[in-house]
Amino acid sequence: MNIIEFENLCHRFADGTSGIEDINLNIREGSFVVIAGPNGSGKTTLLRHLNGLLTPTSGIVRLAGIPVEQNLLRARQLVGMMFQDADSQIVGETVYEDVAFGPENLQLDRSKIRSRVSKALELVGLSDFADQRPHLLSGGEKRRLAIAGVLAMEPRVIVFDEPFSNLDYPGVKQVLRHILALHQSGHTILVTTHDLEKIIAHADRMILMQNGKIIKDGIPADIMTDIEAFGVRKPCAFRLGLEAESWLS
Amino acid sequence: MAELTSFSYQPGDSLLHHIDVRFKILFIILISLMCLNLYFLELGILTSLLLGLIFHARLSLISGLKELRYFLILLFLIFVARLLSDDGPPIIKLRFVSVSIQGLHSGILVCWRLAFIVILGFAFISTTRPSAIKAGVQWFLKPVPFIPEKKVALMMGLILRFIPVIFYQAGEIADAQKARGVENRKNPVYRLTKLALPLMRRTFERADNLVAAMEARGFTENRTDPELALHKRDWISLVAVCFLSIFLMF
Numbered sequence: 281m282n283i284i285e286f287e288n289l290c291h292r293f294a295d296g297t298s299g300i301e302d303i304n305l306n307i308r309e310g311s312f313v314v315i316a317g318p319n320g321s322g323k324t325t326l327l328r329h330l331n332g333l334l335t336p337t338s339g340i341v342r343l344a345g346i347p348v349e350q351n352l353l354r355a356r357q358l359v360g361m362m363f364q365d366a367d368s369q370i371v372g373e374t375v376y377e378d379v380a381f382g383p384e385n386l387q388l389d390r391s392k393i394r395s396r397v398s399k400a401l402e403l404v405g406l407s408d409f410a411d412q413r414p415h416l417l418s419g420g421e422k423r424r425l426a427i428a429g430v431l432a433m434e435p436r437v438i439v440f441d442e443p444f445s446n447l448d449y450p451g452v453k454q455v456l457r458h459i460l461a462l463h464q465s466g467h468t469i470l471v472t473t474h475d476l477e478k479i480i481a482h483a484d485r486m487i488l489m490q491n492g493k494i495i496k497d498g499i500p501a502d503i504m505t506d507i508e509a510f511g512v513r514k515p516c517a518f519r520l521g522l523e524a525e526s527w528l529s
Numbered sequence: 530m531a532e533l534t535s536f537s538y539q540p541g542d543s544l545l546h547h548i549d550v551r552f553k554i555l556f557i558i559l560i561s562l563m564c565l566n567l568y569f570l571e572l573g574i575l576t577s578l579l580l581g582l583i584f585h586a587r588l589s590l591i592s593g594l595k596e597l598r599y600f601l602i603l604l605f606l607i608f609v610a611r612l613l614s615d616d617g618p619p620i621i622k623l624r625f626v627s628v629s630i631q632g633l634h635s636g637i638l639v640c641w642r643l644a645f646i647v648i649l650g651f652a653f654i655s656t657t658r659p660s661a662i663k664a665g666v667q668w669f670l671k672p673v674p675f676i677p678e679k680k681v682a683l684m685m686g687l688i689l690r691f692i693p694v695i696f697y698q699a700g701e702i703a704d705a706q707k708a709r710g711v712e713n714r715k716n717p718v719y720r721l722t723k724l725a726l727p728l729m730r731r732t733f734e735r736a737d738n739l740v741a742a743m744e745a746r747g748f749t750e751n752r753t754d755p756e757l758a759l760h761k762r763d764w765i766s767l768v769a770v771c772f773l774s775i776f777l778m779f
Contacts, residue, residue, distance in 0.1 A: 356746065371690060371739065371743060372686075373659035373689050382746040413537070433746065
């Protein structure tokens with residue numbers, strides 16, 4: 281079943297420049313998709329249509345068969361979005377309050393909010409930090425807090441926009457481990473990146489974008505050959521003719 | 530990001546931590562107004578009680594006072610002004626300056642009252658979760674017409690959340706400029722402009738990202754109301770504060 285469908289999607293910004301053009305794309309539920317491309321290729325613009333942060337200039341975006349614009353709150357509950365800058369995503373004064381922000385917006389009752397928050401914090405290993413102020417967390421912890429905030433909404437699709445930027449090696453491994461755990465628990469995962477090295481071993485599909493258009497779409501190993509011509513560095517393993525290796529192995 | 534202030538909520542399990550925020554706000558208003566009319570003995574009793582509660586809550590008053598060093602300078606200036614301006618038989622006289630016993634009394638009294646109110650605020654902030662303060666303000670504003678109490682509470686929360694981030698950003702920009710020799714420019718207006726403009730640009734960009742992040746998490750004004758519940762200890766503390774106020778006033 282396709283959980284995401286983009287049909288003839290175009291987006292033009294207010295100044296007339298084109299963000300994305302004529303995107304036709306279906307994503308199966310439970311898949312792990314990497315969207316690669318250089319800066320300004322339209323990756324973030326594409327993803328922001330998934331929960332109505334941007335509206336199409338033309339075309340349509342459907343989530344589980346229903347157009348996003350028909351029910352924005354449903355779309356925002358269905359698609360959890362992790363932004364590039366975790367600091368801007370954290371709105372609570374404490375870790376607990378930040379995770380509770382989404383469920384409070386869904387107007388759940390307090391006992392349900394408590395159970396969702398505890399579960400989300402436990403999943404990302406931040407239960408002991410519930411009373412901590414977010415600005416005191418490390419980069420990796422902030423990223424995990426942002427994941428917990430998304431998980432508390434109980435989404436089916438989770439979108440990660442450059443999830444490894446500004447993270448050290450242990451931070452990358454922790455976040456990667458959480459992404460994989462979420463995929464194994466049945467979530468559909470979409471990751472945008474211009475640095476394939478850290479994630480490509482786990483993806484079952486790769487979409488390459490350039491100038492707002494989809495250039496290539498397929499199994500990563502199949503479309504890796506001339507990827508550098510489109511502004512994305514080929515991972516080391518592929519350069520050496522080997523199979524991609526996980527950062528966790 | 531480093532710790533920026535100790536003048537903020539510190540988790541704990543004391544009486545001060547457990548009293549309902551609405552009662553705490555009420556007590557602060559009542560005690561602050563009352564202490565403006567109290568003298569040495571009554572202020573001494575109140576201060577001892579407050580310090581006892583702060584000690585019981587295991588708050589570090591010293592680090593709180595360190596944060597308030599500029600306020601202490603202001604207090605000192607107020608003390609000096611009162612010392613020199615009150616009339617009375619002089620105990621020290623130097624040319625144009627005379628110090629009277631009345632001036633000394635009034636200087637100590639005014640500074641003690643102001644310091645007491647600030648320490649009261651420190652105890653309140655250190656033992657009350659920001660979300661509880663937000664909920665308390667929202668509760669008090671609910672009956673006030675034309676004030677969207679939920680919006681006000683949310684704005685308060687966001688300000689509390691982002692003040693440290695903005696300070697951190699300002700520090701980063703200042704360091705980056707120092708690294709490029711901005712200290713050689715003696716014109717303070719030039720330096721302020723060079724700091725303020727990028728800081729404002731970054732702050733607005735951050736605000737833009739924040740709006741997107743809030744929308745992505747389904748932000749609406751009709752959210753689950755904050756949880757506030759009164760317990761027996763809140764009523765007991767109310768009775769205690771009322772009795773104390775009557776005792777000290779009369």
